[in-house]
Amino acid sequence: MSAQSLSFARRLNSWYRRHARDLPWRQTQDPYKIWISEVMLQQTTVSAVIPYYEKWIRRFPDIRSVAAAGDQEILKMWEGLGYYQRARNLHKAARMIVGEYDGQLPPRADDLRRLPGFGPYTTGAVLSIAFDQRHPIIDANVRRVFMRWLGKEGPPTTVQDGGITEALLEVMPQRNLRTFNQALMELGALVCKNKEPLCHMCPLHNDCRAYASGMQEIIPLREKKEFVELDVAIAVASRRGRYFIQQRSAQGLLAGLWEFPGGKLEGDETPTQALVRELREELDVEADEIVPFMRTRHFYTRFRVQLHVFTCRFRGEPRPAGDHRWISKSGFKDYPMPSGSAKIVDKILKQC
Numbered sequence: 297m298s299a300q301s302l303s304f305a306r307r308l309n310s311w312y313r314r315h316a317r318d319l320p321w322r323q324t325q326d327p328y329k330i331w332i333s334e335v336m337l338q339q340t341t342v343s344a345v346i347p348y349y350e351k352w353i354r355r356f357p358d359i360r361s362v363a364a365a366g367d368q369e370i371l372k373m374w375e376g377l378g379y380y381q382r383a384r385n386l387h388k389a390a391r392m393i394v395g396e397y398d399g400q401l402p403p404r405a406d407d408l409r410r411l412p413g414f415g416p417y418t419t420g421a422v423l424s425i426a427f428d429q430r431h432p433i434i435d436a437n438v439r440r441v442f443m444r445w446l447g448k449e450g451p452p453t454t455v456q457d458g459g460i461t462e463a464l465l466e467v468m469p470q471r472n473l474r475t476f477n478q479a480l481m482e483l484g485a486l487v488c489k490n491k492e493p494l495c496h497m498c499p500l501h502n503d504c505r506a507y508a509s510g511m512q513e514i515i516p517l518r519e520k521k522e523f524v525e526l527d528v529a530i531a532v533a534s535r536r537g538r539y540f541i542q543q544r545s546a547q548g549l550l551a552g553l554w555e556f557p558g559g560k561l562e563g564d565e566t567p568t569q570a571l572v573r574e575l576r577e578e579l580d581v582e583a584d585e586i587v588p589f590m591r592t593r594h595f596y597t598r599f600r601v602q603l604h605v606f607t608c609r610f611r612g613e614p615r616p617a618g619d620h621r622w623i624s625k626s627g628f629k630d631y632p633m634p635s636g637s638a639k640i641v642d643k644i645l646k647q648c
C-alpha cells in the first residue's frame with residue numbers, strides 16, 4: 297500500500313468514525329439488507345428512504361419473502377419512492393437468487409451482474425459493503441468528491457468515472473473496504489456538499505486541488521435543471537361509495553401502476569374542458585356533476601405538473617383500454633399508485 301493511500305484512507309476513516317450518521321442499514325452486514333438500502337438510495341434522499349427501508353424489512357425480512365410476493369404488493373411497498381423499475385428489477389432478481397443461488401446473494405461480480413438491476417454501482421456497493429471486497433463504487437457524492445480532490449473540471453457525468461476509478465484504486469486500502477466506500481459517500485453527503493462545501497472540516501483538504509485553487513464551488517460544473525410545465529386534469533369519479541381507477545399499461549413510464557383517469561390540457565383548454573375531452577377519448581363516457589376537488593403540484597423526472605382534480609359522476613359505463621376497478625376507500629391500500637394519485641387518495645381518505 298502506498299504512503300498516499302494509507303494516509304488518504306486513514307484520514308477518511310478517522311473522520312468517518314467520528315461523524316458517520318447512525319442509519320438503519322449501517323447496523324447490519326446482511327447482504328440482502330445492504331442491497332435493498334442501496335437500491336432505495338439511488339435517486340432518493342436518505343431521509344426519504346429510512347421509513348421505506350424499515351417498512352420493507354419488516355414485511356420482507358429476507359430474499360425468499362420478496363421472491364414469494366406478488367408484483368402488485370412489491371409496487372405498493374415501493375409507492376412514493378418513484379423510479380419503479382428499481383422495484384421490478386429487485387423482484388425479478390430476488391426470484392433468480394432463490395432459483396439459482398439458494399436464496400443468498402452470490403459474492404462474485406460475474407454472478408451479480410447477471411441479475412436484473414445490478415449495474416456497476418449496485419454490484420460494487422454489494423461486493424464492498426456487504427462482502428468487504430475491493431471494488432470502487434462511484435455515486436454522485438463520490439464523483440463530486442473526487443472531481444474536486446483531483447481538480448477535474450467539467451460536468452459530473454459518467455465520462456469522469458474512468459479517471460476517478462484509477463485514482464480510487466490508488467488510494468483504496470486492501471482491507472476494510474466497507475468502511476472506506478461508505479466513508480467517501482458520507483463525506484460527499486455531509487462535507488463535500490454540492491453547494492457550499494465545508495472544506496475547513498474536510499479530512500482531505502490538505503491535498504485537495506480544488507480547495508488549493510479556490511475552485512471548490514465551481515467544480516463540478518452545475519447543470520441547471522430545466523423543468524417542463526404540465527397542467528393535467530384528473531377525475532375522481534364515484535358511484536355508491538366506490539371510486540374509479542385504471543391501470544397503466546405494462547410498458548413505459550409508471551408501468552402497471554393504478555391511477556385516476558385524466559390527461560394533459562391542450563391548447564387553450566380550461567381544466568374542465570380537458571377533463572370532459574379526456575373522459576370521452578379515454579373511457580368513452582360523459583361526466584356529470586363536475587366539481588373542483590383539489591389542486592396540487594407534483595414533480596417527476598423533468599416535469600413540473602399542476603394537477604387539477606375534480607369529483608364527478610359518469611353517465612354510463614366507462615370503457616377503458618386496460619384493466620379498471622371500482623374500489624371502496626379501504627381498497628386503496630391494495631393498489632400501487634404514482635405519487636400524484638396517492639396525494640389525491642390521501643385527501644379522499646381525510647374526507648371520511
Ligand code: SF4
Nearest residue numbers: 488495498501504512
Ligand atoms: S477540501 Fe473541500 S472541495 Fe476538497 S474534498 Fe474536501 S470538502 Fe471537497
